[in-house]
Amino acid sequence: MENISPTLNLILEVKSSLEAGLSVRSGVLKFLNSPQTSFHIDVTQWFHQIEHQQNNNNLLNKLPLYRRTLLIVLEKGLRGIPILHTLDQLEKEVILACETEMEDYVKSLPLKMMIPLLLFLFPAYLILLFGPFLEMILSEF
Numbered sequence: 001m002e003n004i005s006p007t008l009n010l011i012l013e014v015k016s017s018l019e020a021g022l023s024v025r026s027g028v029l030k031f032l033n034s035p036q037t038s039f040h041i042d043v044t045q046w047f048h049q050i051e052h053q054q055n056n057n058n059l060l061n062k063l064p065l066y067r068r069t070l071l072i073v074l075e076k077g078l079r080g081i082p083i084l085h086t087l088d089q090l091e092k093e094v095i096l097a098c099e100t101e102m103e104d105y106v107k108s109l110p111l112k113m114m115i116p117l118l119l120f121l122f123p124a125y126l127i128l129l130f131g132p133f134l135e136m137i138l139s140e141f
Contacts, residue, residue: 024077
């Protein structure tokens with residue numbers, strides 16, 4: 001899945017594994033075998049720490065809220081606690097957060113597009129506006 005949030009991608013991989021009757025572990029491993037992002041490195045470290053029963057609080061504290069929450073939920077799933085309903089809710093929240101982020105970006109585009117307009121078109125417009133006036137002044141001298 002190209003151009004999808006890595007957090008959402010992990011949620012969808014684990015959900016599809018659970019719905020197919022597979023384990024949370026198989027969904028996480030399927031995610032880790034997909035193309036690499038910076039989140040893959042964090043999930044790989046987290047998964048390694050879970051497999052070796054190490055404390056992963058330092059890693060979780062460095063992550064953004066949704067990623068941290070997802071890894072906490074997945075850790076519960078790896079311990080045998082049912083998480084499908086929680087993953088559904090988290091998926092909806094992540095989709096909403098992605099949509100909000102896209103809307104904010106789209107809202108900022110008109111202002112960003114004004115910069116080239118002002119830098120390149122406005123001076124040309126001024127030359128067209130004042131060109132005849134300057135020609136008239138220069139022809140009188």
